[in-house]
Amino acid sequence: MKYFTEPKPNHEKPEANVGVLLVNLGTPSATDYFSMRRYLKQFLSDPRVVEVNRAVWWFVLNIILLSFIPFRSAKNYKKIWNRAINESPLLTTTRAQTEKLQAAFKGQKVVVDFAMRYGEPSIEEKIKELKAKKCKKILIFPLYPQYSAVTTASVCDNAFDALKKVRWMPAIKVASPYYKHPKYINALKNSVEKHLKSVNRSLKDTKLICSYHGIPKRYFENGDPYPCHCTKTTMDLQKALKLNNDQIDLVYQSRFGKEEWMQPYFDKHIEELPSKGTKNIIVISPAFAADCVETLEELQIAGAEDFSEHGGEHYSVVPCLNDNDDSIDMLKTLIEEELTGFTVD
Structure with a gap:
């Protein structure tokens, strides 16, 4: 396995931040057939999502399902697509949540970013970026209030797969589900x-x-x-x-x-x-x-x-909590609770 090349440490000016990586399910990059197919293939190939014999499922997914479900899914996405900036509403809202949370932690050694389990931006890409921003500790925060192996555990799988390629491993914590907070x-x-x-x-x-x-x-x-x-x-x-x-x-x-x-x-x-x-x-x-x-x-x-x-x-x-004031206040509180004892000097 090839490991990421790490920047040389600056011992004269050591810097350390804690990263917070919000992770949601994911979104296709566009509504055309190939963009939808790429996204759906990644999603439906996850063994956490579909627990069946892998050889049989490979044939069913790649030979049968992916020949037509991208068209059906694209039809649904086109109904709700954010045409103003050409992206899905999920991507627009998750970015807004991230920006508002970063503003809420202004002046603190906390770097907030987001990733998608499927599609872009990927968890691997964002872990690399957080490390480049001197994050020695990273809180993985799945945006799933209720735990499921299909969602939360899959985020962990993907994050840990990405970390296998890291030479200088940051300290990692995964946020707890918050279904009754x-x-x-x-x-x-x-x-x-x-x-x-x-x-x-x-x-x-x-x-x-x-x-x-x-x-x-x-x-x-x-x-x-x-x-x-x-x-x-x-x-x-x-x-x-x-x-x-x-x-x-x-x-x-x-x-x-x-x-x-x-x-x-x-x-x-x-x-x-x-x-x-x-x-x-x-x-x-x-x-x-x-x-x-x-x-x-x-x-x-x-x-x-x-x-x-x-x-x-x-x-x-009822609209989802999205980036409304209650949502940002709630997420900030949850993050602060998770960061207790997990901050950097």
Whole structure:
């Protein structure tokens, strides 16, 4: 293995910073077939994401799926693409989160940057940049409130793979999931209340649907705690909003393939609600730190159409926390807690 060449240390003016690397899932660089194919191949080739026989999956993915799913995914991305600067909303928001957090740590020996698990900028690239900025310690901060092997553990895999190439290894810490942190729950509560006011609704006559990205049920049965974390987040949000059990539902979205995933399924659940007397709902997606194709297209566009077609009346989606004030305050607090005892002299 070839290791990165390290700069010679300056013993006369030793400098040391601590790096904070925010990591989100990822995004294609463009909506054309080849950009989508490259992104989807990297994502779906991750054994943390698809746990099946690798030889069989290689054939299914490369020979069958990648011949058509890039076109389907591109269609969805085009609906929500940030055309003003030609990038996905997830990239725009994650950059904004990073810039605001860096400003919040102004005057401190903290360098904040971001990377994507799939696509660009890569974790390896950003670790190299943080090292070049004299970061002797690096906090890897997965932007996933609820832990899952599919997401958080995959970030760790990729970060540690990158570190295998480093000659002078920085001290590394991985942030804990924050699915029940009071600041996170309060930020979600505030976002729901702000949205209700903006659409002139009340939870007295409108049901709150908490939609989380799904995982195959098999993963949970094999020990992935993700559904437990989703349940805890929902219970804490319910308590914060003072809701009864019949005023809030937990569902899972974004499934693919024929295998059984965690239920209830978002699409099927909202289709059934009008016939059961629930015709007004708002949807929140607590597992997403920033709006992306799953929230902007799957929830806001497809979900609204589906609910209306089945007799629903009011349907709206609470924006993700994104880079709003509560989000930045929460993330700053979480980072400060993680950096306790992990600072540089």
